[in-house]
Amino acid sequence: MxxxxxxxxxxxxxxxxxxxxxxxxxxxxxxxxxxxxxxxxxxxxxxxxxxxGLLSATVEETADGGLRIGAGVRNSDLAAHRLVRTRYPVLAQAILSGASAQLRNIATTGGNLLQRTRCPYFQDLTKPCNKREPGSGCGALDGVHRDHAVLGHSPQCIATNPSDMAVALAALGAEVDIEGPRGARTVPVTAFHRLPGDHPERDTVVEPGEIVTAVRVPPGPAGVPSRYRKARDRASYAFALASVAAVLDLDGGRVRRVALAFGGLAHRPWRATATEALLLGAEPAPDAVRQAVEAGLAEARPLRDNAYKVGLASNLACEVLDTLAQEQHG
The missing domain is CATH 3.30.43.10 (Uridine Diphospho-n-acetylenolpyruvylglucosamine Reductase, domain 2)
Incomplete structure (x- = not known):
């Protein structure tokens, strides 16, 4: 070292x-x-x-009924927090599906958002990687890329973001507070991570010297159904091949509120806005859900060895949304 x-x-x-x-x-x-x-x-x-000791390690209820999560809050503490478990179960589920208990006891909210890809080409100094060394090439592109991106990738990089927590936060419409040399600013979680483009070495919109200080989650009344589902090669301590965070609220059998975000498919959590638009105000019958989910994945550009991810993500999303709908039909 x-x-x-x-x-x-x-x-x-x-x-x-x-x-x-x-x-x-x-x-x-x-x-x-x-x-x-x-x-x-x-x-x-x-x-x-x-x-x-410099970052807040507390979870506070805001005046509008949302939450302010300090960047220093440990993942285990966040998942166990009463307000998170009752109002935002999708967030607790996502955190608990990631890493081991020992790591969750140490890892912080801010660090989770800032973690770098687990692409083996990025982690191996003997392999080319534009994220690690711009201009060196992407070893995964013509190499082993079964676990890599199907959405938002570029010829420069096909890595995926490894965070489970960020996927749930994207579905919840959370925002990130940042402080730095030029003052304070707030950005949506969905815009926090960058797509690779021609600069894959830049993972996020955080500028040099800036610090993530908190995450803000908008109001979420207790009882609104939400769920996180993750597919992986083994039952624990594995990163997502595909994951889904969903919020679904029905009123009179029609969708009053819906949010859907995918993980394991891109450089950032992928908010399926096309799916949400098709489902809002509609009856969530299985065929309608399937059609809407497929519309949300229409931009997918699978590579030689990872086309399975599109079907896997679609099936996960349909299952989660159907389950949430059935729970409310009673």
Whole structure:
């Protein structure tokens, strides 16, 4: 591991100043992703700025009935929080489907959103990777890409985002608070992660020196059905081949509110807005649900070895939406 300087600032603005937007500086929170990448030699910071104690580790109800989740909240604590379990079960389910209990006890909300892809070509220094080394090529494109993207990818990169939590937050319409050298700003979770385009090395819209400080979830009354479903190669400790986060609220047998987001298919959680538009106000009969879900996946561009993901994601979404509808029909 490359030697590095360690800085433990006393305040958030001191941390921002210590970072200075330098390419060699990195923020450290839980470290469950960063430290692994440092061991592999993928990340080689010359300075680590420790954010421990500087980020809020509390979940607070906002005046409008939503939640403000501090970036320092541990994943285990968030999944177990009473308001999350009762108002946003899809979020608790998503968190609990990711990683191991030991990792969830350390990983933070902000770190989860900022984690980098688990693409093996990104993690292997002997393989070309435009995300790790721009201009070197994408080894996965003509290599082994069974687990890779079918939506939003480019010739430069076909990696997927590994976060389960982010998929649920996308379905819930959450926003991310960010602070940095130019002040504070807020961005939707659905716009937080970038598609690769010609710059796959830029995972998110976070600028150098900026810090994720909180996640805001809009009001969610208790009892609105929601669910997270994940397909993976083994039952635990595996990343999604495809996943679905759904919210479905019926009124008189018709869809009053619906949200659907896919994971494991793209560089970011994929909000299926076409599906939502077709279902809103309609009766969620199985055939109508299937047609709407397929419309939401119409942009898919599968590669040589991962066309199965489109059907897998479609089946997952139909099953989840049908189940949520049946629960409300009683």
């Amino acid at each position: 490359k030697p590095f300087a360690y800085v433990r600032p006393a305040a958030l603005q001191e941390a921002v100043a210590a970072h200075g937007g330098r390419p060699g500086a990195s923020y450290l929170a839980g470290g469950t992703n960063l430290v692994d990448l440092m061991k592999l030699g993928v990340e080689r910071p010359d300075t680590l700025i420790d954010l421990t």
